[in-house]
Amino acid sequence: MSNEKTYTGSCFCGEVEFTVTGEPAVMGYCHCDSCRHWSAGPVSAFTLWIPEAVQVTKGKDNIGTYNKTPQSYRKWCKTCGGHIFTEHPDMGLTDVSAVLIQDFPFKPGVHVHYQETVLHIKDGLPKLRDLPKEAGGSGEVLPE
Numbered sequence: 001m002s003n004e005k006t007y008t009g010s011c012f013c014g015e016v017e018f019t020v021t022g023e024p025a026v027m028g029y030c031h032c033d034s035c036r037h038w039s040a041g042p043v044s045a046f047t048l049w050i051p052e053a054v055q056v057t058k059g060k061d062n063i064g065t066y067n068k069t070p071q072s073y074r075k076w077c078k079t080c081g082g083h084i085f086t087e088h089p090d091m092g093l094t095d096v097s098a099v100l101i102q103d104f105p106f107k108p109g110v111h112v113h114y115q116e117t118v119l120h121i122k123d124g125l126p127k128l129r130d131l132p133k134e135a136g137g138s139g140e141v142l143p144e
């Protein structure tokens with residue numbers, strides 16, 4: 001464990017800081033309507049980690065939580081409104097926005113919820129209709 005790499009990240013204003021350690025379980029892009037409304041962007045780049053890999057190192061009391069559904073607890077900084085991460089208790093994983101982690105080698109492997117896309121991305125990666133079978137989805141692959 002001790003030789004695993006640790007990366008740091010922060011919210012928009014820097015009041016909240018966190019670290020992620022090791023390797024994420026999955027990396028990719030989510031095209032779902034929920035992520036779109038939450039992020040106000042067409043696509044979200046996600047990195048999914050086991051919860052223990054994500055540690056808040058500053059501003060813990062400054063984190064707000066909103067859970068529209070029991071699947072997703074979305075966290076943001078109460079000062080700047082910047083997003084931090086989303087806990088998915090059902091999956092047992094925490095989604096840290098890839099763009100917030102400093103110098104992180106983001107290597108996306110999959111696009112999920114592509115049936116809801118508003119921005120087609122022709123990068124050759126698999127485009128799943130919803131989620132992989134092991135995450136409770138259909139596992140069905142759509143054309144780009």
Ligand SMILES: [Zn+2]
Nearest residue numbers: 011013077080
């Ligand atoms: Zn902030």
Ligand SMILES: [Zn+2]
Nearest residue numbers: 030031032035
């Ligand atoms: Zn999503």
